[in-house]
Amino acid sequence: MILYLNPFTGLAGDMLLAALLDAGASLDAVRRAVDLTGLTGWRLSAERVRTGPLIATRVLIDVHDDATERPASTLIAMAERTGLPAAVAALTAIAEAEGALHGVPAAEVHLHELGGHDTLIDIVGCAAALRDLGVTRVHCAPLPLGEGTVRTRHGVLPVPAPATLALLRGALVRGGAAGEAVTPTGAAVLHAVATVYGPAPEMELRATGYGAGSRELPDRPNVTVAMLGEPAARRDSQVILTTNLDDVTGEVLGYVIERAIAAGAADAWVTPAVMKKGRPAHILHVLTSHELAGALQDLILTETGSLGLRRSVVEKVALPRNVGTVELHGQTVRMKHGPWGVKPEHDDLAKLAATTGRPLRELAREALDAL
Structure with a gap:
């Protein structure tokens, strides 16, 4: 399954999780994954809300535990219990980004704002939702960077936060959003799943989800949009050459099929038939491109001695492989x-x-x- 994200007003970990749930991911599967971490004192739910003119899903995390700071290594160890590589990779990326910014080894990073329940639940929840939906590829439109400042344990920092920018290395970004449009948890999940940035890939759309953020915007819905689709089948026009043969041996038929494939035919096969007067026969079929149809027609007529054949134009559907x-x-x-x-x-x-x-x-x- 392909996931394409449109961060319409931004992307945070809770907005991404909400969008995946709205697109069909199981809330129970997400809760089970978070349970495996050993985290206590939390409750996760989802509700339908109106944001601007749209109805979307918003996740609610109720915390009954005062712990808001943890070593990054503790969160990584908790995520490892889930068997979700994306969750481990996302938290490891956060630790490495914070360590590089503050000049300490990643293994010694102590997370302040990112050390609480929300970070672990959002990241493990997103990884579990992606697995539940069967997502194998993630694409994303350019991310709005946001602007302004954010108050942290280290003081007032510019938006985007330095950790977010470190996690977005290689991503396509754009301006045009106020406040913190992309959070470190959202950026970490995208980093962990090797997101490809750019226009939507060609796919057959299966489901759409809208994940709401906590802010109310005066002129637009505050949502991240998730679109799920199957790999699009490639369609192109090809030619089938067919001829009825009642006086050609099986050895010759096999030889012609081998020659046709070697000459570039997409496929070649034989079906049994009964012709007029009850004569047993074979029908030779050769599927080919328009460009090769002439050469393969000559091959068939020359090798079989047939006095004619039929040409039919068909639409070929080819799945990616x-x-x-x-x-x-x-x-x-x-x-x-x-x-x-x-x-x-x-x-x-x-x-x-x-x-x-x-x-x-x-x-x-x-x-x-x-x-």
Whole structure:
């Protein structure tokens, strides 16, 4: 699942969590993840609120514990109990940013404003919500930097806060917002999930969520917008060449398919048929681009001796895919990854089976287990 964020008025940890909940993440899943940290004295809920003309979700964190400061290492250790790498990475990034700013090792950083319940709940909650939604890629529009000042334990600091700016290194940013538009927790989560900044990626939209902030703005809703989508299928026009054959051997048909694939056909296959007078036959199909259709037409007619064929223009839908590799018994096996699964390359498995003497089906299972 792809997540695209529009930080309309900014992005804070609680606004991001609220937007993910509004888009369909389970509040119970978030609570269970926070429970695993061992944090006590808190209660997390969500409510529907009106902000400007929009109805959005706002998260409420009630704290019954006076502890507002903690060593960063304590928060990181608590996050490690959840099994959420994004939460650990976000808190580690905060510790490193604060350490660099104050000239102390990250392991010795003591968090003041960021050491309380809110920071841990927001970051662990966002990581849990992302996992619950099945998000694998995060994209974000340019972030509004904000302006003004913020009062901290270290005194009055400019907005954006120095820690926020450190966490936003590499991000696309813009002006045009008053006050603290992006918080360190929001920036840390985006940093931890390797957010890509820019326009919305091509995707099939599945859900939308609006996360409300605590401030009321006079002229606009105070929201972060979350959009969830599946990878968009690529659509393009292709040609199918077909011909009926009742006097061509299976060896010739196999040869033509191999030649067509080698010449650039997207696919080639044969289906059985019964022709007039009950004669058994085969239908040869070759799927190709418009550019290669002429050359492949000549190949089919020349090799099969057919007196003609049919050309049909079709729309091809192709889901995004990529190829990775695994090492198996000293050889490299290519793995074809798609949105819904992964499959070892048959030719590589066949070569490995021939050299090792192991059954092909066992090697296929081992390749999947090696991922």
